Amino acid sequence: MRRIVLVVLLAAAGPWAQAVDTDPSERVAADPDVIAARAARERGDWKEAVLRLQRAERRYPGDADVQNSLGHALRQTRDFDGAFRHYGKALQIDPRHRGAHEYIGEAYLQVDDLASAERHLAALRGICMLPCEEMQDLDKAIADYRAKKR
Template sequence: MSPRRLVLLAGCALLTRPLAAAPSEDGAEEALAADPDYAAASAALKAQDFARALPLLEAALKRFPDSAQLHNDLGYSHRKLGQLPPAFAHYKRALALDPRHRGAHEYIGEAYLMVGDVASAEQHLEALRAICVLGCEELQELQAAIAAHRRRAAARP
């Protein structure tokens, strides 16, 4: 077999091999979901018991300090309790860990609306537009929140 043919066959073999999977955090997400504090916090969040969820989330954070989802949930709980400085800190940490975290973009945008910073909320809306090319619930929710905020602002005397 000629060297040229060997190179061609080797190239074809490489092209037909499955590519290596990108590193996954599925294991970390599964471990977080199985964590008893996080599971109890998730139930409290579903029941809208944010005061109960907060210490459970903080306990889970000791074991999962680099979980974007956990930081997002902490931000959400703080925001719902009216504690905006820690909410912003957790949302920003979630986005530092995962810049494409749709929930964190939506929720930090809603937090910015709470302090009247529409421009920052719109920046996160634009980020969601880039992430959710075909649309997503988080994009629709933040769009609706910005529109509602504008309607309320226009109705004020």
């Protein structure tokens, strides 16, 4: 009897019960446009990656990873205004997003704004209690930038 009641309750809950079982980050990662953007990125087709991530953004505007990935793809096409806009959205959604801090810092170096890059490195130092990959990558990018400017 209890099994029948449980089955009836789950059937009545319908899609809502399924939505509870799925982690939002899993839904985003399984999104066909996100998957296609990842494949486009791997083959260096940044325009396709941008197109696919823009589609995904319409479905997941509040996802910091989508915003960060879109910022990165736009930066690769040299659309710095768009890149900064999407990195900014990622950091509004998640101020501790390590990838967004790293990528926006690297973008600032590309437009010769060392001070802003250093601010994001400082943010990463505050976020990463132990050295994290994003902090190390941005630190190296800043060191390389300084050596090149000498």
